Amino acid sequence: MSLLELRAVSHGYRQGGLFAPRTAKSVLRDASLQIAPGECVALLGPTGSGKSTLGRLALGLERPWAGDVRFDGAPLHDRRGRIAPVTRRAIQAVFQDPHGATSPRLTCLEVLAEPLRAGSTGKAALRDQATALLRDVGLDPALLDRLAHRLSGGQLQRLCIARALAPAPRLVLLDEAVNSLDLETQALVLGLLRELRRRRGIAYLFVTHDLRLVKGFADRCYVMQDGQPIEVADPFGPGLVPPAMAALRAAILPALPGPRPLRQPAAANAVLP
Template identity: 40%
Template sequence: MSLLTVSDLTVTYPGRGWRKPAFTALHEVSLDVRAGETVGLVGESGSGKSTLGRAILGLAPVSGGSISYDGRDIAHVSQRVRRELARDIQVVFQDPLSSLSPSLTVGESLAEPLRVRRVSRSEADDRIREALDLVHLPADAVRRLPREFSGGQRQRIAIARALVLEPRLIVCDEPVSALDLTTQARVLDLFLDVQERTGVAYLFISHDLSVVRVMSHRVAVMRHGRIVEAGDAHAVTTSPTNPYTRQLLLAAPVADPAAQARRRADYEASRAMAPYSQETTR
């Protein structure tokens, strides 16, 4: 049984301004995430992948379809129920500073969600120590401010903050795209290590096929608010069948300059010979 099931989800935003038409960001999207697995969600900027993550978190309006968590429909629940769900469903954003108050120490930031749930001081301290250990940060980090850490370390703190509530699912919205390549690799290894040690499931949102290939068991590819291809991660990221996915793969950089030049030429040729229309991506 799936931990999270999204069925025929539609998200429509009302038009802004006089006579502005409504904008549909997601068109009948369906996917599922099983306990302990990672589903990668990949697509270009504006494809709707972050909107799907926001809808799951209750931050985007659901116009149609359903979102089921552990067999329970959560698409239209109250704010009180949403706060309760935060214990099981957490998020890691692209910019860790957006979820960390610059005026609070790391310990205070990690303790905040526990205090809201009336966790005792001693239990909160234990959970914070465990979370910092999971992300390989020293115990004295609790006394320091976010600005005293590097970008990669701040992302580790954001992950620790998501972990203190011991969630079953984490929505990861471009969590490594703002990091340099070396730091990216370390944070991705951290995500994998945390999953192995805790059994947490990830919905891993990224524009980079090479990242989701490393992270994911299964991959879904989005374009214009629709899933155009989905399946086993290795198959989708190495031998895609959809023209749009193939162009995403060809557009991804590789370390070898000669291979990159050939890939770029193949990418331009594929765009000229087989442009991905609406018909080819449905």
């Protein structure tokens, strides 16, 4: 059974205002996607293709105009549009901008405390849990009392990952979660996420526009094409792919270094310079 399933969902946004007629702009059309427990699924596409809209539906932040969103086999929302607390804690997110996702007035401990307090944890136990979370993401527990915005970009993003792990989620949405980091920090954070997935069995919905980040990280791959996620068996293979995937390849793959040509051995009678 799928952990998360979007069945033929359609969604969009209302446009217009006080002096213009209100119209509906469709973004997703009969979109379907599945994620199994412990699986990492990549969702690729350029800006404006509907990736983030699909992610908001997966998080339950919005309800689709049509179709069905299910988590663990049950509808994500009840008849009143509410999400059960246990389901809300089971689905977490890490966003692209860690500075925008945290308050500059909070310490690292305070950032982690909010999801931990839901378990009626005492102060001493809360600090112990926050310490363990920092260690899980490779941060020094001595940072607990430092203001979160005093951390580097990579450290702050790892703090956001620790916050997402605090409720022990089963699914984490990674919405362009490493795109704002430099290449070295990207590799470090992706390696951390890969290890956390192995140890905790977490499933990921990895939303990105960068094809390079998918290889070696995602089990399956979808690309947004005309408001629908189209599954691609091998985004790097020689077979036919949707035009949206071909465009991503054309933008990224020519910039990757190819194999270096073999040097031919010099002839025995060659004159060396």
